[in-house]
Amino acid sequence: MLRNAVYQNNKTRQGAALGAIAAVTVLHGLIHGYSIFLSPLNEQMRLFFGAGTITAITAMKATYLVIYATGNLFVGVFTNRLSARATLATGMVVNGLAVAGFALVGPDQLPVMHLLWGIAALGGSVYHPIANVLITRLYPNRKGTVLGITGMGAAVGFAFAPLLTGLLSGQLGFGWQQIALLFGVSGAGMGIVAWFFIPGRAAMREHARTHPPEPSAPDRRAALTGSTDGAATSGTLLIGMVIAIACLREIAMWSVLDISDFFLTAVLADSTRTGWFLFLLYLPGVFVKPLVGSLSDRIGRAELSGGALLLYGLTFAAAAIAGPGELAWVYLLMGVGQAATIPSIEAIVADRTTAQNRGLVFGIFVTAGIGLGAVGPLVSGIVLDAWGGSIEAFRRWYLVLGALPFAGGMLMVGLRSRLSR
Secondary structure (H helix, E strand, C coil): CCCCCCCCCCHHHHHHHHHHHHHHHHHHHHHHHHCCCCHHHHHHHHHHHCCCCCHHHHHHHHHHHHHHHHHHHHHHHCHHHCCHHHHHHHHHHHHHHHHHHHHHCCCCCHHHHHHHHHHHHHHHCCHHHHHHHHHHHHCCCCHHHHHHHHHHHHHHHHHHHHHHHHHHHHCCCCCHHHHHHHHHHHHHHHHHHHCCCCCCHHHHHHHHHHCCCCCCCCCCCCCCCCCCCHHHHHHHHHHHHHHHHHHHHHHHHHHHHHHHHHHHHHHHCCCCCHHHHHHHHHCHHHHHHHHHHHHHCCCCHHHHHHHHHHHHHHHHHHHHHCCCCCHHHHHHHHHHHHHHHHHHHHHHHHHCCCCCCHHHHHHHHHHHHHHHHCHHHHHHHHHHHHCCCCHHHHHHHHHHHHHHHHHHHHHHHHCHHHHCC
16 A cells, blocks of 8 residues: 555545545546547548648647647746646646637638647646656655556556547547547546645645655766766766657657557558557556556566567567457557556656656656657658558558667666666
């Protein structure tokens, strides 16, 4: 059972800490659910806007990710000056209202969609620097575990958002704009509810006053703290290399997310099953993220993340050669590899930062990862259009994408002695 370092002798406050974890987990699911919920309807949206290319649709995701990434860096700089309660709740409301605004966009207003995606991204960008600092301060001795739990929320959002979209579209006949309105209003409402569960400034000041020092970790003092000895450079370089590895994963992850509808429609000759396949892709995270997060508190994080990255890369190669009957299993296994990398890599970053600079470092981490990840959908669309958008073009591109996390896994394994806890 999770026991908060400060509130372990006070059941009321212990319950409040668990309530904060629950609220943050729900917000995480909603934010990432928004990034994927329309992906099963990319072809429907392309027809709605009269777009002639794949790139016209995938470019919207690139807009979202670039602004989301930039916002993370800005919020990361000011994490220690912002109220977690006000920032997270407000961000969710803004995110939800922007998504609801999709319902008002006309067929000739594709630029307005880019604007609304940008506003949604600003709302969502507050999450990682604020939430990751909040939960690792509440549970300094169980970073991997709590990051795995909140990561499970993201997995639920990633898995069930496209599945729900598929059901609403296929079974009830909802259009993409009706679905956006439903998702947007629901998320804005949850942002208001979350305000009552996330600790305010007074509670966090009390937490800081009574909080025991975090356990030491290699190079933690040096990483981005301005130390004058050689350990500072060593610690910063290690974090930089871990961030670079995460970037390789993000490019592959966001690419497969946005090209799957086009790929699966071509391979399966069925445009209604993408939601199911994306559900399979993200369902493993519901179980894998908390499990791997907990395991990473007990065994080597680098070994876990390195092995997961290698598996993730190999599943892309499997998708490139699989027939229609095997693709569901490939997507499920791809989800296992992807999910296992997330809490283990985030815990490595948390280990090598202090409570004071963690928000900034996570801001840099998300900005770099998702900022470069934004290149994935855009470049994927450009390449696939140039290659004719054929099934063989998709298969070749999956091989290219799989090489990225595989290379990251090889590098992580090579760094395991430096990153060992």
